[in-house]
Amino acid sequence: MNYKQTRMWDVDNWDGKEPSPPEIEEAGLCISRGEAVAFPTETVYGLGADARSDAAVEQIFAAKGRPGDNPLIVHIGERSQWQHLTSSVPDMAEQLADAFWPGPLTLIVPKNNAVSEKVTAGLSTVAVRMPEHPVARALINKAGVPVAAPSANRSGRPSPTKAEHVTYDLDGKIAGIVKGGGAGYGLESTVVDCTGEKAVVLRPGGITREQLTRVLGEENVAESAGLPQEEAPKAPGMKYRHYAPSSPLVLVEGSMHEAVKEAQREGKTVGIMAVDEHHADLQKYADVFIALGSKDELSDIAARLYDNLRLADQSRVDVIFCETFPKKGIGEAVMNRLEKAASAS
Ligand code: TXA
Ligand code: MG
Numbered sequence: 001m002n003y004k005q006t007r008m009w010d011v012d013n014w015d016g017k018e019p020s021p022p023e024i025e026e027a028g029l030c031i032s033r034g035e036a037v038a039f040p041t042e043t044v045y046g047l048g049a050d051a052r053s054d055a056a057v058e059q060i061f062a063a064k065g066r067p068g069d070n071p072l073i074v075h076i077g078e079r080s081q082w083q084h085l086t087s088s089v090p091d092m093a094e095q096l097a098d099a100f101w102p103g104p105l106t107l108i109v110p111k112n113n114a115v116s117e118k119v120t121a122g123l124s125t126v127a128v129r130m131p132e133h134p135v136a137r138a139l140i141n142k143a144g145v146p147v148a149a150p151s152a153n154r155s156g157r158p159s160p161t162k163a164e165h166v167t168y169d170l171d172g173k174i175a176g177i178v179k180g181g182g183a184g185y186g187l188e189s190t191v192v193d194c195t196g197e198k199a200v201v202l203r204p205g206g207i208t209r210e211q212l213t214r215v216l217g218e219e220n221v222a223e224s225a226g227l228p229q230e231e232a233p234k235a236p237g238m239k240y241r242h243y244a245p246s247s248p249l250v251l252v253e254g255s256m257h258e259a260v261k262e263a264q265r266e267g268k269t270v271g272i273m274a275v276d277e278h279h280a281d282l283q284k285y286a287d288v289f290i291a292l293g294s295k296d297e298l299s300d301i302a303a304r305l306y307d308n309l310r311l312a313d314q315s316r317v318d319v320i321f322c323e324t325f326p327k328k329g330i331g332e333a334v335m336n337r338l339e340k341a342a343s344a345s
Pocket of ligand 2: 151159
């Protein structure tokens, strides 16, 4: 669908307390009427539509240019809503919801017939998340329906962490955008498959593996998805091209100086993405330097990563070199997204 104008509802100044502003009610009405609306969550901006309606969900796929075999996450405003989406809720899913909802955790559970087949791409399971962001919760409650919402970017681009990112990618393609503060985590939710004997992390994110094992016990969390290549991936989205900047992104484990010198010998222009502490030392070597944040504040680096990948995208250098991080805590999600960006470029 093409819109002459994508509406912008600015609720940046709302303090999150009841009552919610009329802008959220209007945006909620749009969703209940079957339109697609972008909104902030504590992870990234989502593009939401009525999860029970094929026609509404199709608008999400069309606006994003998303392949139809990549299922969506259903967002709920209250815990009790998930009984309307699932045929049964495994114990471990209840335990994880107790510990981390509302929050950046998506649980894969068996689905029932209320969910549009388009949402689940024909799978027998559904991904459910109860977000924490007050704007997201108020919007879902005003819409009065379960809200299917992938990240609100064009397929293959970094997820949006600011309303401007959504405008850049989807202006004219969606009914509206609720602008409401930055996304605190900056990386998408952790996706956990709860349909097997052990919990399986399909996508690392805001809730860390360490946090999951603290709740379920080490023995109940599988090491990794560990699927043989020939089998269909469990999180179908993970097979697609992701977060790819237009210049190749190369992760540098060893000496950044050496990597840069070699590229420059080949006559290439070079961008460097590195922590603030390395700015003074490395800046003089680069055509473009992108400061990722302090090395001691990995969660800040995560929060700004997609914005920085979008900056890198606009830099138009021949190659971008990026530092790596330890895969511990939120570092696992940071490295997962950087590795995807590097392998897609
Ligand atoms: O933080 C987030 O999760 C954001 C915000 C908006 O909530 N949403 C998000 O959605 O990142 P999306 O569509 O970009 O990523 C959803 C991931 C995809 O990799 C998809 O394949 C996987 O979840 N997924 C969805 N339903 C699934 C299912 N039934 N089984 C396995 N994986 C599923
Ligand atoms: Mg996405």
